[in-house]
Amino acid sequence: MGPLTNYDRLFGLIGYPLSHSFSKKYFSEKFEQESITGACYELFPIPEIEDLSVLLAQHPNLAGLNVTIPYKQAVLPYLDTLSPGAAAVGAVNTIRCTAGKLEGFNTDVIGFETSLRSWLEDARGGWSGMKALVLGTGGAAKAVAFVLDRLGIPFQWVSRTAGPNRLSYRQITSEVLSAHHLLINTTPLGMSPHTGSKPDLPYNALSSAHYLYDLVYNPAVTAFMQAGRHQGATVKNGLEMLHGQAEAAWRIWTTEEHGK
Numbered sequence: 718m719g720p721l722t723n724y725d726r727l728f729g730l731i732g733y734p735l736s737h738s739f740s741k742k743y744f745s746e747k748f749e750q751e752s753i754t755g756a757c758y759e760l761f762p763i764p765e766i767e768d769l770s771v772l773l774a775q776h777p778n779l780a781g782l783n784v785t786i787p788y789k790q791a792v793l794p795y796l797d798t799l800s801p802g803a804a805a806v807g808a809v810n811t812i813r814c815t816a817g818k819l820e821g822f823n824t825d826v827i828g829f830e831t832s833l834r835s836w837l838e839d840a841r842g843g844w845s846g847m848k849a850l851v852l853g854t855g856g857a858a859k860a861v862a863f864v865l866d867r868l869g870i871p872f873q874w875v876s877r878t879a880g881p882n883r884l885s886y887r888q889i890t891s892e893v894l895s896a897h898h899l900l901i902n903t904t905p906l907g908m909s910p911h912t913g914s915k916p917d918l919p920y921n922a923l924s925s926a927h928y929l930y931d932l933v934y935n936p937a938v939t940a941f942m943q944a945g946r947h948q949g950a951t952v953k954n955g956l957e958m959l960h961g962q963a964e965a966a967w968r969i970w971t972t973e974e975h976g977k
C-alpha cells in the first residue's frame with residue numbers, strides 16, 4: 718500500500734490514457750484554495766476496466782472517482798446503484814464509494830445543461846424553434862441528448878456509421894446545416910495533441926445564425942470552433958461544462974444529496 722492510503726479521503730479519475738486530464742489540477746487547487754485537508758485527488762490510468770477491483774482493494778480510503786474515456790459505459794456492471802440521470806443516459810462519470818458500495822452518477826448532464834442554458838439564453842434569448850445536430854454517439858453524446866430532450870430541442874444524431882436513427886457525415890449537406898442551427902461536437906476530434914482535426918462537415922454552409930458547442934476544452938479554441946467562427950457563427954468550448962461537472966461530483970461525494 719502506497720502513501721495514498723494515508724489520506725482520510727482519496728478521490729481520483731479512472732480512464733486510459735489520462736494525459737489530457739484537467740481534473741487532478743482542478744481538485745488539487747480546490748483543496749488548496751478552500752483549505753480542504755486530509756483529501757487527495759489522483760490520476761489512475763487503468764489499462765483495463767477489470768483493474769478497478771484491484772484499485773479499490775489497494776485504496777480502502779477511496780471516497781469518490783470520476784470516470785472518463787473509455788470506461789463511462791464499461792463501468793456500469795461494477796456499480797451497486799445508478800442515479801436516475803445516469804440510468805437514463807446509460808453512462809457514468811462519477812462514482813461515490815461508501816461502505817464498500819459503488820453508486821454511479823452522471824454529472825456531465827448537470828454540467829452541460831447549466832452551461833448550454835446560460836449560453837443560449839445570453840446569446841439568443843432562448844432555444845425556441847432551434848434544432849440540433851449531435852456529432853458522435855458515445856458516452857458524452859448520451860448526456861447531451863438527455864439534456865436536449867429535457868429542454869425540448871429536437872436533434873439528429875450524426876455518426877461515422879449511418880443507421881436508422883443517425884446520419885453519416887457524408888449525408889450532412891448544406892441543406893441539413895441550414896435546418897439545424899445548434900451543432901454539438903461530442904467526438905474527441907480536435908482534442909490536444911490532434912488539434913488540426915474536426916468533424917467532417919460542409920462548414921461553408923454555416924452562418925451567423927449557427928451556434929457551435931464543442932465539448933472539447935483543450936485547446937480553448939478548437940479547429941471546429943475556428944471553422945464556425947470563420948463563417949460568423951457563435952462558438953463555445955467545454956471548459957464551463959468541465960468545471961460544472963467537477964463541482965457537481967464534489968457535491969455528490971461530500972453531501973447526502975444525490976445528483977441528477
Ligand SMILES: NC(=O)c1ccc[n+]([C@@H]2O[C@H](COP(=O)([O-])OP(=O)(O)OC[C@H]3O[C@@H](n4cnc5c(N)ncnc54)[C@H](OP(=O)(O)O)[C@@H]3O)[C@@H](O)[C@H]2O)c1
Pocket residue numbers: 785786787789825828852853854855856857858875876877878903904905906908932933934955956958959960962
Ligand atoms: N467538457 C466536458 O466536461 C466533457 C465531458 C465529457 C466528455 N468531454 C469530451 O467529449 C469527447 C467525447 O467523450 P466521450 O466520453 O463521449 O467519448 P467516447 O464515448 O469515446 O465517444 C466519442 C464518440 O465520438 C465519435 N468518434 C470517436 N472517434 C472519432 C473519429 N476519429 N472521428 C469521428 N468521430 C469519432 C464516436 O461516435 P461514432 O462512432 O458514432 O462516430 C464515439 O462514440 C472527449 O473529447 C471528451 O474529452 C468533455
